Amino acid sequence: MLSELWSDLRYRLRAIVRRDRVEQELDDELRFHVERETDKLVRAGLSPNEAQRRARIAFGGVDRTKEEARDARGTMLFESILQDTRYAVRGLRAKPGFTAGIVLTLALGIGANAAMFGIVDRMLFRAPTYLHDAEHTHRVYLASTSAGHENVSAWTSFARYADLLRWTHAFSSIATFATWRIAVGDGDAARVTPVAGVSASYFDFFDAQPPLGRFFVAREDSVPTGSPVVVLSYAYWQLEFGGRADVLGKQVRIGHTLCTIIGVAPERFVGIDDEAVPAMYIPITTFLWDARSIDYSKNYGWQGRLLIARRRPQFTVAQATADLTTAFQRSWIAGNERNPARAVPVATARPRAMLGPVQLERGPLAGPEAKVVAWVSGVAAIVLLIACANVANLLLARAATRRREIALRLALGVSRGRLIRQLVTESLVLALLGGAVGLAVAQWGGAVIRALFLPNDVATSIFTDVRSLIVTLLVTMAAAMITGLAPALQAVRSDLARSLNAAGRDAGGRASRLRTGLLVFQATFSVVLLVGAGLFVRSLLNVHKLRLGYDVRPVLVVTDNPRGMKLTTAERSALDARLVDAARATPGVESATPVSSVPFWGYEEPYLFVSGVDSVSWRGDFVLQAGNPDYFKTMGTRIVRGRAFDAHDRADAPRVVIVSQGMASFLWPAEDAMGKCIRIGVDTAPCTTVVGVAEDLHMRALQGQKEYTYYVPIAQYTSAPGTLLVRVKGDAADYIEPVRRRLQHEMPGAAYVTAEPFQNMVDTKTQSWRFGATMFVAFGALALALAGIGLYSMIAYGVAQRRREIGVRIALGASSSNIVRLVVRGGLRLVVLGVVLGGVISLWAGKWIATLLFDETPTDPVIYASVAAILVGVSLLATAMPALGASRVDPNVALRAD
C-alpha cells in the first residue's frame, strides 16, 4: 500500500516536473505503435500508403488517446490550475496600472487587518511566551467592599501572598511579582531600568530553560532579606554584556544591593509583563528589602504585588475560587489583628477572591484600551470589505468589457465551472500579491502603532510570527473569494447570444445593479467609520479642553533616589531644599517645589478626621499634597478663596491647610470652610486650620470619581518626599537633560536624580482616546478615499459606456450643464442613499461605544452633519471629472464610433 502511494507520487511528480519530456515520450510511443502496425500491414501485402492509412484508422483518434493517457497520469487538475495561473499573470501584466491599483487597495485592507490582529492577539488572546499549562493558570484578583462599593484589585501585599500560599490547597503553585524602574549600575553608568522582583515559584510557571546558568530557588528567596542574586533578561545580557558566557559570577548594583549574576533567561522570555518588560529578575524578598529594609512579612498595607496561581486539575474554577476566598478571609482577620486601629470586620468588608485569565486586559480590571482596540479591529475589517468592494467593482467593470471574450469561450465549449475557476484564480493571484504587500504594510504600520501606543511592547516581526501569517493568509483567501466570485458568477450567467451581439455596449441590467449595490455599501460604511472618527476626535478634544486643575506641558517631574544613602528626614529635607534652589538656578526654570503626590502617578492618602463627619476616609479618595510657597505657581492651580502658602508657614508656625473646592463643599456643605479644623493621620493629631480653597483637580482619574485634594506646607509635612515639580518656560520635554544634569551635582555619593515630563504621566490616561481618534481617523480616511476612487471609476466607466447616448442627447440640443447634471445626479443619488443608511447604522451602533467616549454623546448632530457634508463633497469631486468629460463629448465622433 505504502509503496503504491510512493510510486504514485513519484510518477505524478515526474509528470509535472518533466512535463515536456513525458509528452515527448507519449508521442514517440504512439508513433512507434502506428509504425509497427503499418509494417505488419505492408508485410501482409498492402502498399505503404494504404498500410499507414489503415493503421491510423485502426488506432482511432490519436489526440483522444493522448488526452486519456494524460488523464491517467492524474495531473490534470494541477495542470489546469497552472495554466489558469499563467493566464491570469499574463493578463495582469498586460495592465500594470490596473493591477498595481488593485494590489495596493488589497494590501492596505489586508495590512490593516494583519496589523490589528497582531495587537489584539498580543493584548487579549496570546498566552505569555513560554507560559506552561495556560488553561490552569489564573490571575488572582482580591475584592473587598467599602462604603457599599466593591473594590477589585490585582495588586496586594507580600503578607497577603504569604497567607494565601499557606492557607490554600487547590493550587499547585502561587507566585507573586512586581516590576519597578530602579537604578542599575554604578556612578555615571547608573541607569533607571525595569527590574522585576519575582518569587522563586514564578519560574515554574514557564517552560523556560536558562541558556546560561540557572534561575534562583526558594532558598534564595527567603523573608526578609532574600539573597543578592540576579537573572538577566536575554536582551539585557546581549546589550550590556555582548552575550558573553563569563557574566556568571559578575556583580551588578541593583538599587543599593550588589547582586551576583547567576543566570540568563531565554530569548523572548518576558514573564508576565504587565508593567514593563523587565531587564532582569531578582528574588521578590531581595527586591522588597532593597526598597524599604523593613520586615514586610506582616505588613498588609504595603501593596503593589501581583499574583498568579496554578490550579490543581482536580479542582474546578469555582472550588478553587472558594478555597482562595476562605484563605483570603482568614488572612483578612489576621490583618485586622495586626492593625486593630484600622480593622474592618469580615462581615462589612466581605473579602472575596476571583480567578481570571492571566492577561490583565481580559479580567475585571481591563481598561478602555482593550475595548477600543477591539473596536478598531472591527473597523479594520470594514476597511477590508470596502477595499474588496472596490476591487470587485473594478473587476466587474473589466468583466463587462470582456463579455464578448467570455461568451466566445463559453460558445466554444469551455465549461462554466472551468471559467469560474479561471476568474477566481485571477482574483487569487491579485489577493496573494496584495497579501504579500499587505504584510509589509502591517509590519510597518504595526511598528508605528506600537511605538505610539504600546511603548512597553517587545518588538516582533510579522514575517516570523506564525499566528499572524496564518491569519493574513486566511484574510487574503477571504478577500480573493469576495472579490472573485461576484465577477465570475456574473460573467458566466450572461446570455451568450446577447453578449456576442451587443459588443458590451449596454451598461444597464443586472451587472450595473450589483455594482451600484457595492458602491452604496462603500458609502454606507465610510459614513459609519467617519462618524466613529468624529466621535473619538471630539472626545480627544474634550479631554484636551478639560481643565485638569493644573498645567501639564511646562512641568517636569524630578525624582531623587538616595540609593542606599541613609538620610534622616532632616537631611532629606535639606537635600530637597538644595535641589529646589539648584532647579531655580537653571536657565529657563520658573519655579520648583517638593511634592508628596503627583497626579496619575503616586499619591499620599493618610487618614483624615473631621469633627462632625464620620469615617471621612471611607467616603472618597482624599489625597494629601505637600508643597512650598511656590507650589500653586508651579502647578498652575488656582486659589479660589483665602491664600496660598507663604514663607511664614514654617514648621513651628500654626498648622495650616488648603482644601479643594469639592472637598470643602463635601465636608461642610452648609458652612464656610475657612477656619475649620482637620486632623491628619490620627484623631489625636493637632488641628490644621483651613486658610484657603483651591480649584478642583483630577488626581487619579479623568472621569467620574469622588476625589478630593488638600494641601499642607512642606515645612509642616512629616517626611521628605524626594519628588520635585519643576516649571519651565515652554515645553518641559526640552529641559529634561539641563535640569537633570544641574540637579545631579547636588546629589551625594551614588545617589542620582531622574527627570520626566509630567505629560508622560497624563498621557497614559488619555491613551484610549488618542488611540481611538488616531486609528478611526486613519481608517475612516482610508475608507473615504477608497469609496471616492470607487465612485470615480464607476462614474467614469458609466460615462464611457454611455457615450453614444450622451452624444445623441447633445445632438438633440442638451447643454453642457444638462449633461453634467445628468452624470452627477446619478452618482450623488447613490451617495445620499449611503449617507442615510450609514447614519442609521451609526445611530444604532453608537450606544455600544458611548462608554468609550469622553463627554460626548454618540448622536452628536454636528458630527453627522459634517460627515454627510464630507461625503457629498468627496462624491461631487469624484463625479465632477467624468461629468465634465461627458459634457465635452463630440456627437459626431461618438455616434460614428461603431
Next chain:
Amino acid sequence: MTDDKLDLPQGTLDLLILKSLSLEPQHGWAISERIHQVSRATLQIPQGSLYPALHRLERRGWIKAEWGASDNNRKAKYYELTRTGRKQLDAETDAWQRLTTAVSLVLDMG
C-alpha cells in the same frame, strides 16, 4: 467480422496486460498483438484504451517502463512487471477464476 469479437468486461484489460507481461517485457503494440493472437483473434484491444491503461498501471507501480531498441532497431518503450505487479497478477487471476467458476456454476444450474 465484428461478430466473433467480444467486448472486454470492465477491469479485465488490466489483468490481460499484466498476464502478457508476466513472461517477458514487451512494448504496447506487442501486447495488443499477443492478446489478439492468444485469444485466437477473439479479443481485440481498443488502442484508445491500451495506452491510458498502461500509464495507469505504471502510476500504480505494478509495471515499470524502460526505453530500449526493438527487434527492427527502433526506439520502443518496453513495459515490465514489477514485484507488486506480479502479486497483483496472482491476486487478480485468482479472483477471476473464482468469479468464472461461480458464474459457470450458476449458469449450469438445472
